[in-house]
Amino acid sequence: MNHYLYLELLLAWVLILALQWLVGWKKLWRQRRRWPWIVLGASIYFSLADALALSQHIWFFHPAFLIGWSVGNVPVEELLFFVLTAAMVVQGFVLIFPSETEGGDGQPVRDKEKADQVHIQGEQGASSQERLSDRGPISWAESAEERRAR
Amino acid sequence: MTYACFLVLFLLLPLALVSLMLRRRLLNWRYWLTTAQLLLVVLPTMALWDHAAVVLGVWGWTPQQTWGVRLWLIPLEEYLFALLETVLLTMLMYALLLWTREGAHALGRKRT
Numbered sequence: 001m002n003h004y005l006y007l008e009l010l011l012a013w014v015l016i017l018a019l020q021w022l023v024g025w026k027k028l029w030r031q032r033r034r035w036p037w038i039v040l041g042a043s044i045y046f047s048l049a050d051a052l053a054l055s056q057h058i059w060f061f062h063p064a065f066l067i068g069w070s071v072g073n074v075p076v077e078e079l080l081f082f083v084l085t086a087a088m089v090v091q092g093f094v095l096i097f098p099s100e101t102e103g104g105d106g107q108p109v110r111d112k113e114k115a116d117q118v119h120i121q122g123e124q125g126a127s128s129q130e131r132l133s134d135r136g137p138i139s140w141a142e143s144a145e146e147r148r149a150r
Numbered sequence: 151m152t153y154a155c156f157l158v159l160f161l162l163l164p165l166a167l168v169s170l171m172l173r174r175r176l177l178n179w180r181y182w183l184t185t186a187q188l189l190l191v192v193l194p195t196m197a198l199w200d201h202a203a204v205v206l207g208v209w210g211w212t213p214q215q216t217w218g219v220r221l222w223l224i225p226l227e228e229y230l231f232a233l234l235e236t237v238l239l240t241m242l243m244y245a246l247l248l249w250t251r252e253g254a255h256a257l258g259r260k261r262t
Contacts, residue, residue: 006208012199034250038242046235049160056151058215065208089188089239097184097244 001064006077013084017091024095035090042086047079152215153227161234168241175248185240189233196232200224
């Protein structure tokens with residue numbers, strides 16, 4: 001019996017993540033203060049939900065294909081699965097979602113004034129709901145707080 | 151607990167909460183187009199991967215706790231899990247984007 005089989009299956013997701021980084025590492029690196037929090041939170045949340053599903057026998061694993069390490073009743077392979085799939089979806093979103101403040105070459109508008117102008121223009125003449133509903137693409141530009149922190 | 155109950159409790163409920171939080175902000179075709187594009191990749195990939203794992207015997211589902219409808223060897227609920235998980239994750243990422251944009255707005259107002 002191959003105790004590494006589930007781990008080996010996870011390599012499929014690792015390959016997709018690697019491909020995402022190969023294609024869009026600049027954008028992913030630039031957004032490194034945002035998306036990892038969603039991945040972390042979602043991984044913890046889904047792992048806890050998984051613990052309940054396993055205890056209720058909604059789904060089950062064949063121990064012969066697991067390395068045998070677990071956190072509570074959740075196999076480590078399953079924890080890794082949630083980290084990898086959450087990362088794949090969130091990174092995919094970061095890579096695909098259009099951004100107004102990026103130029104045609106995918107580079108963000110670094111000019112602080114220009115980024116602020118975009119924000120202010122979005123704010124003018126709109127109720128708060130209208131402003132927050134998307135009348136234009138969301139800015140991927142760093143927030144003023146982030147810029148100031150640097 | 152059935153798989154359907156699990157989906158309601160851990161995916162539909164948080165999705166409803168995030169949707170309530172975002173409300174009209176969800177009327178954004180760019181957001182939905184991005185999510186749809188991701189689903190076009192996620193669902194077939196997941197189906198192929200999941201099916202292979204079931205064939206190899208790595209995991210399975212208790213038949214009494216699923217609806218009994220299977221596409222390949224995978225219960226319908228599993229597809230719904232992948233779909234709802236993807237939508238929840240993109241919605242959270244979208245909410246984070248809006249939230250950071252609002253943060254920039256608020257700071258901009260204080261500055262002026």
